Amino acid sequence: MCSSSHTKRRQYPLRRSQRLMDLNQASLPLGSSHSTTSRTHGAHSPSITITTTPSSSVRLSNSGRGRPSLLHTATSPVDGPILTRPGSARASPSPALSCNGPLNPRGHTTPSPSLSICKHSRPSTPSYAPVASLNGASANQAKRPYFSTMQQPEGLLSPDDAFHPSHAANGTHAPSFIPLTPAPKIRKSNAFQDLFVTSRFGSSNQGVTGAFTPTDTTFSSSFLASARQPTGFTPATVRQQSTPSGHASSLRENSPALFATSTPIHASVRRTRTRTPLGELSPPSLANSPTEANFFPNLSLPNPVQHASDSLNTPFRTVKPFSKAFMSTGLLSKANRTRNHNRNSNNPPSTPSKRNSFFQSVSLSQLSPLSPSTPRNHGPLELPTHGDDVSLLSRLEKGSNSFLRFRLPHSNSRRSSRSFLGSAVKTSTPITNRNNEAFSPCTPTRTLHPLATTTLPMSRSRSNSLLSNKDDCVQSPSTEFTLSFPSALTECPSSPTEHLRTRFRNVTLLGQGEFSEVFQVEHPLERTVKYAVKKLKVKYSGPKERQRLLQEVGIQHALRGHDHIVELIDSWEWDGYLYMQTELCENGSLDKFLEEQGHYSRLDEFRVWKILIELSLGLQYIHHQNFVHLDLKPANIMITFEGTLKIGDFGMASTWPVTNGTEREGDCEYIAPEVLTHHQYDKPADVFSLGITVFEAAANIVLPDNGLSWRKLRSGDLSDAPRLSSSEFRSSSSLDTGEIPANNIIGQGGLDRIVQWMLSPNPLDRPTVDQVLTTDEVAWIESRRKAGATIYEGIYGSSNSSHSDQMMEDWHVAV
Ligand SMILES: Nc1ncnc2c1ncn2[C@@H]1O[C@H](COP(=O)(O)OP(=O)(O)OP(=O)(O)O)[C@@H](O)[C@H]1O
Numbered sequence: 082m083c084s085s086s087h088t089k090r091r092q093y094p095l096r097r098s099q100r101l102m103d104l105n106q107a108s109l110p111l112g113s114s115h116s117t118t119s120r121t122h123g124a125h126s127p128s129i130t131i132t133t134t135p136s137s138s139v140r141l142s143n144s145g146r147g148r149p150s151l152l153h154t155a156t157s158p159v160d161g162p163i164l165t166r167p168g169s170a171r172a173s174p175s176p177a178l179s180c181n182g183p184l185n186p187r188g189h190t191t192p193s194p195s196l197s198i199c200k201h202s203r204p205s206t207p208s209y210a211p212v213a214s215l216n217g218a219s220a221n222q223a224k225r226p227y228f229s230t231m232q233q234p235e236g237l238l239s240p241d242d243a244f245h246p247s248h249a250a251n252g253t254h255a256p257s258f259i260p261l262t263p264a265p266k267i268r269k270s271n272a273f274q275d276l277f278v279t280s281r282f283g284s285s286n287q288g289v290t291g292a293f294t295p296t297d298t299t300f301s302s303s304f305l306a307s308a309r310q311p312t313g314f315t316p317a318t319v320r321q322q323s324t325p326s327g328h329a330s331s332l333r334e335n336s337p338a339l340f341a342t343s344t345p346i347h348a349s350v351r352r353t354r355t356r357t358p359l360g361e362l363s364p365p366s367l368a369n370s371p372t373e374a375n376f377f378p379n380l381s382l383p384n385p386v387q388h389a390s391d392s393l394n395t396p397f398r399t400v401k402p403f404s405k406a407f408m409s410t411g412l413l414s415k416a417n418r419t420r421n422h423n424r425n426s427n428n429p430p431s432t433p434s435k436r437n438s439f440f441q442s443v444s445l446s447q448l449s450p451l452s453p454s455t456p457r458n459h460g461p462l463e464l465p466t467h468g469d470d471v472s473l474l475s476r477l478e479k480g481s482n483s484f485l486r487f488r489l490p491h492s493n494s495r496r497s498s499r500s501f502l503g504s505a506v507k508t509s510t511p512i513t514n515r516n517n518e519a520f521s522p523c524t525p526t527r528t529l530h531p532l533a534t535t536t537l538p539m540s541r542s543r544s545n546s547l548l549s550n551k552d553d554c555v556q557s558p559s560t561e562f563t564l565s566f567p568s569a570l571t572e573c574p575s576s577p578t579e580h581l582r583t584r585f586r587n588v589t590l591l592g593q594g595e596f597s598e599v600f601q602v603e604h605p606l607e608r609t610v611k612y613a614v615k616k617l618k619v620k621y622s623g624p625k626e627r628q629r630l631l632q633e634v635g636i637q638h639a640l641r642g643h644d645h646i647v648e649l650i651d652s653w654e655w656d657g658y659l660y661m662q663t664e665l666c667e668n669g670s671l672d673k674f675l676e677e678q679g680h681y682s683r684l685d686e687f688r689v690w691k692i693l694i695e696l697s698l699g700l701q702y703i704h705h706q707n708f709v710h711l712d713l714k715p716a717n718i719m720i721t722f723e724g725t726l727k728i729g730d731f732g733m734a735s736t737w738p739v740t741n742g743t744e745r746e747g748d749c750e751y752i753a754p755e756v757l758t759h760h761q762y763d764k765p766a767d768v769f770s771l772g773i774t775v776f777e778a779a780a781n782i783v784l785p786d787n788g789l790s791w792r793k794l795r796s797g798d799l800s801d802a803p804r805l806s807s808s809e810f811r812s813s814s815s816l817d818t819g820e821i822p823a824n825n826i827i828g829q830g831g832l833d834r835i836v837q838w839m840l841s842p843n844p845l846d847r848p849t850v851d852q853v854l855t856t857d858e859v860a861w862i863e864s865r866r867k868a869g870a871t872i873y874e875g876i877y878g879s880s881n882s883s884h885s886d887q888m889m890e891d892w893h894v895a896v
């Protein structure tokens with residue numbers, strides 16, 4: 082079953098940028114059936130409750146296979162009203178953002194001018210008219226297709242027209258009714274107790290310190306050179322480019338997945354979601370392969386020139402990064418950060434994103450003081466070769482019950498330009514204890530309690546049987562000496578959480594997903610070093626499930642060492658629970674960031690591009706290492722202290738190509754159509770999920786998880802959403818000189834084009850991640866960025882001028 086990570090049902094578009102209408106109007110008209118479900122979920126569930134009403138053309142039934150089906154009739158769907166969030170801009174603005182410069186001339190955010198783009202709005206949809214009048218542009222103007230070379234289907238189809246069965250017959254871009262067969266999400270846990278498995282990895286990433294500089298970007302010069310290649314966004318070029326060799330060896334057929342339509346939903350109810358299942362539709366019409374004429378049937382990207390006077394819903398007007406501008410990302414001033422002189426402070430990092438209603442402090446106040454002989458976790462670390470990883474994974478997939486043990490990573494050259502906060506890894510000096518004995522730079526779990534002391538020797542011996550050669554084994558005398566552990570750490574745990582407390586200090590709940598709880602923990606000996614530890618909520622059910630969990634561990638291990646992948650540090654089992662220790666991403670997950678930001682205003686386009694780039698880099702690495710993630714979504718993307726994005730949660734990931742019979746199904750909102758229709762688990766599915774993540778971030782809407790709007794998005798019809806690219810700011814002085822930088826791409830519509838490309842219904846038509854990263858727009862953004870994706874750098878980013886560098890230096894001084 083398609084999963085959803087949110088709690089309550091919502092059907093109609095609630096746009097963050099509109100804030101004048103009562104939220105309750107979401108439930109106002111239109112529906113014949115009424116659905117309100119509630120599911121408490123996650124550590125950050127909001128108090129917002131929304132009642133939604135499906136459109137009358139949709140009815141729910143049960144397919145008899147455990148998943149109700151949604152039968153779409155060919156009758157007209159009715160667009161719901163575009164709703165607003167009551168007073169969110171003024172009632173509860175982000176304190177950081179509110180300090181970040183002037184708002185728009187009205188003193189608060191402006192309804193998105195692009196809202197009027199919804200070309201199919203009916204007269205009965207009351208909210209469109211006033212929005213259109215705000216723009217001063219007629220609906221027809223807004224509907225003008227962006228691609229002049231594209232042959233639009235005769236006239237612009239209304240949602241009703243677009244999904245009328247007659248179009249399937251005549252080959253126009255009509256709906257393909259595709260049966261959505263159930264694909265139950267693999268559950269990760271049940272009761273079972275099995276062997277104790279331990280594995281350790283040295284960390285190569287304990288948090289990055291220091292500001293980004295141009296040389297810090299992960300783009301190599303060769304990349305930038307290649308990025309100069311023509312983008313080719315016209316549909317004709319898209320079609321040439323979009324059958325990449327890197328894609329879809331298993332993609333055999335076009336699955337246009339043309340669905341019906343409704344409208345997206347406001348982000349203010351982002352956390353109020355339900356798991357209402359996807360519907361089962363009529364049989365597909367695979368004859369509807371895209372043609373030049375119907376490739377983007379409902380494309381209505383506006384002419385950027387036409388919108389040049391539109392105002393972006395962002396309060397930012399100046400390029401100089403005020404210190405509080407950085408707080409707008411959820412980051413705290415560096416003045417609040419623990420510094421070297423008080424590294425032994427008990428205070429947790431004062432990152433604002435962690436405090437929430439689920440934040441439970443379980444500080445171990447009874448712990449004895451640290452030993453003065455606390456060994457530093459420094460050591461020479463070695464990354465296994467890719468061959469080793471493949472060997473390891475193949476063993477995992479064969480179902481070996483052997484103990485899992487990885488070699489320790491060594492410092493990665495890609496990270497050499499950065500300094501690391503964590504002292505747990507990455508020096509050339511071997512780790513030693515006070516007797517100068519070397520030991521593994523792993524989490525110090527040795528000699529903790531009777532269970533640990535008996536299992537560790539086993540793990541070593543079994544690791545020899547798992548790994549193919551002697552070099553694969555960790556050469557660690559780690560258990561041959563005794564560390565000075567606080568007395569509390571030697572107690573035998575009685576529960577999974579208690580078990581964590583035997584290994585770490587200050588165990589606090591950080592967040593939770595559907596299957597896991599994630600804790601923030603402190604290194605027992607080095608309190609400023611913090612980690613995240615993910616633990617399954619329940620025990621795994623048996624060897625098969627255990628192997629599946631170990632595959633997640635193995636994949637994340639194989640992907641260590643990349644700037645945009647959450648770094649796995651250690652993993653182990655205890656009493657049937659699997660634990661995964663990763664680097665801590667202090668600013669939480671991207672979904673929370675988008676939610677908080679979205680209540681206030683849309684993200685500026687420059688940051689959206691940075692999000693696209695950083696996630697593409699992470700996904701590129703995943704794909705190049707022959708894996709697919711299959712669950713990309715903002716909740717699985719973490720934000721570091723520096724505002725950089727990292728892809729995490731490889732619970733759905735798989736080796737590539739995915740073997741037959743594999744069942745994976747991520748979140749409904751982000752899932753590619755071919756995953757549901759044809760169980761095609763391939764790289765284009767990740768590209769789709771990435772595209773829709775960027776779409777969500779740029780449009781500032783809550784994605785639908787079902788219904789007409791859901792299907793419309795999967796038919797390549799984004800016309801309900803606002804224009805993604807922002808407008809140019811000719812009057813405001815983002816560079817203090819009032820000039821727009823050369824070759825500016827902001828506001829030019831490139832974001833709309835690339836997202837549209839990534840959301841192509843046919844997976845073969847989507848770009849590879851490599852293609853995304855070699856567009857001119859990406860190269861331009863890369864040349865002007867200096868900070869992580871969530872950090873505001875001005876409308877046009879930072880220039881390469883010394884003036885810009887000076888501003889960054891000023892900021893450092895200021896904080
Ligand atoms: N390394 C980390 N640093 C900070 N927060 C984290 C980290 N890992 C996870 N989290 C938090 O915990 C939440 C759940 O993590 P994760 O997605 O890995 O669990 P999950 O159970 O697999 O989720 P789901 O199944 O719903 O996708 C994240 O959304 C995030 O808020």
Ligand SMILES: [Mg+2]
Nearest residue numbers: 594716717730
């Ligand atoms: Mg998750």
